[in-house]
Amino acid sequence: DAGITQSPRHKVTETGTPVTLRCHQTENHRYMYWYRQDPGHGLRLIHYSYGVKDTDKGEVSDGYSVSRSKTEDFLLTLESATSSQTSVYFCAISGGDRVNEKLFFGSGTQLSVL
Amino acid sequence: KQEVTQIPAALSVPEGENLVLNCSFTDSAIYNLQWFRQDPGKGLTSLLLIQSSQREQTSGRLNASLDKSSGRSTLYIAASQPGDSATYLCAVPSSGGYQKVTFGIGTKLQVIP
Numbered sequence: 147d148a149g150i151t152q153s154p155r156h157k158v159t160e161t162g163t164p165v166t167l168r169c170h171q172t173e174n175h176r177y178m179y180w181y182r183q184d185p186g187h188g189l190r191l192i193h194y195s196y197g198v199k200d201t202d203k204g205e206v207s208d209g210y211s212v213s214r215s216k217t218e219d220f221l222l223t224l225e226s227a228t229s230s231q232t233s234v235y236f237c238a239i240s241g242g243d244r245v246n247e248k249l250f251f252g253s254g255t256q257l258s259v260l
Numbered sequence: 261k262q263e264v265t266q267i268p269a270a271l272s273v274p275e276g277e278n279l280v281l282n283c284s285f286t287d288s289a290i291y292n293l294q295w296f297r298q299d300p301g302k303g304l305t306s307l308l309l310i311q312s313s314q315r316e317q318t319s320g321r322l323n324a325s326l327d328k329s330s331g332r333s334t335l336y337i338a339a340s341q342p343g344d345s346a347t348y349l350c351a352v353p354s355s356g357g358y359q360k361v362t363f364g365i366g367t368k369l370q371v372i373p
Contacts, residue, residue, distance in 0.1 A: 177359060188349070188365040189304075196359065204360060236303055240359075247292060249351070249361060251303035 149173055150252040152237050158258045165224040167255050169237030171217075178220040179238040179249070180204075180212060182231075189236065195220055227259045262287045262354040266364035273340055274372050281335040281367045283350035288331050295324050295335050296349045298366065304349065308335070340371045 149172030159165050169178060179194040181204075191204030193212040201212050209231060211223045224231055237252040263286045273279050283293070292311050296304040308317045308324040310333070316325040323336040333350055349366040353359070 179359075186365070189351075189363040191360055194359055202359075238304075247353070247361075248306050248309050249294065249296075249304075250306065251296075253303045254301075 150237060150239055150250060152235075152252040152255050154255060155253065156256045158260065159227050160260055161228060162226050165227050165257065165259075167222045167235055167237075167257070169220045169222070169252060171220075171237075171239050173239060173250070174217060175239040175241050175250075176217075177240045178214065179240075180210070180220070180222045181236045181238060182206065182233040183236060183254075184233050192222065192235075227257075229259050231257065232259045233257060262352060262362040264350060264352060264362050264364035266348075266350060266367050268367060269365070270368040270370075272370045272372060275340060275342060277340050277371075278336070278338050279340055279369070281337070281348050281369070283333040283335070283364055285331045285333075285350075285352045285362075287352075287354075288328050290328065290352045292353070293324075293326055293333050294351045294361075295322075295333075296351065296363075298347045298349060300346075307348075337369075340369075342371045342373050345369055345371050 151170045153168045180192040181189045183189045190206045195201045195214040213221045235255045238249045265284045267282045294309045295307045298304045310317045310326040321338040326333045347366040347368045351361045351363045354362040
């Protein structure tokens with residue numbers, strides 16, 4: 147299994163509070179991604195990173211920010227959590243080969259915003 | 261915008277049966293297609309990746325085919341087992357760039373002993 151660790155695994159927070167989720171990889175992969183998974187919508191890309199300090203938006207980036215100060219760590223921040231951000235969040239990594247681009251996923255973080 | 265559809269949404273079969281899961285996508289300009297498996301409460305596990313120049317890939321009892329021109333892929337599972345019960349998702353790079361992968365909602369498979 148790819149070495150991807152997400153923390154925390156579960157989080158309950160209140161509306162309006164900031165929340166940071168962490169993804170840590172031991173594979174030295176260039177690309178890191180944050181997805182959210184919701185019933186009826188499947189997995190949707192929030193943000194991704196293609197290197198240290200290099201990030202780009204996905205299709206559902208509003209209300210989220212990311213940072214990558216080291217190759218191994220990718221942080222997802224909800225500046226002011228809302229109930230619509232209750233979801234399961236997955237981190238993924240890949241090496242950057244566009245043809246043989248396998249994605250490897252972490253175990254996910256269940257976030258509940260009350 | 262790339263859209264991915266998986267049919268059926270759910271499937272229940274008796275153990276030992278061969279089965280086919282379907283995936284269709286709207287933008288055929290893809291580099292590859294991936295099939296994943298997701299167990300309840302878990303992350304996704306990559307099963308097969310088919311490059312756009314390939315027609316199929318095999319891994320054990322799994323065979324995935326790709327018809328890029330028609331925007332379709334199938335995942336064939338031979339001699340199904342209860343341990344195959346999971347949700348199966350297909351994914352392709354989106355129109356916005358190969359890093360932005362678009363997923364189908366998945367097919368939930370139950371194999372009955």
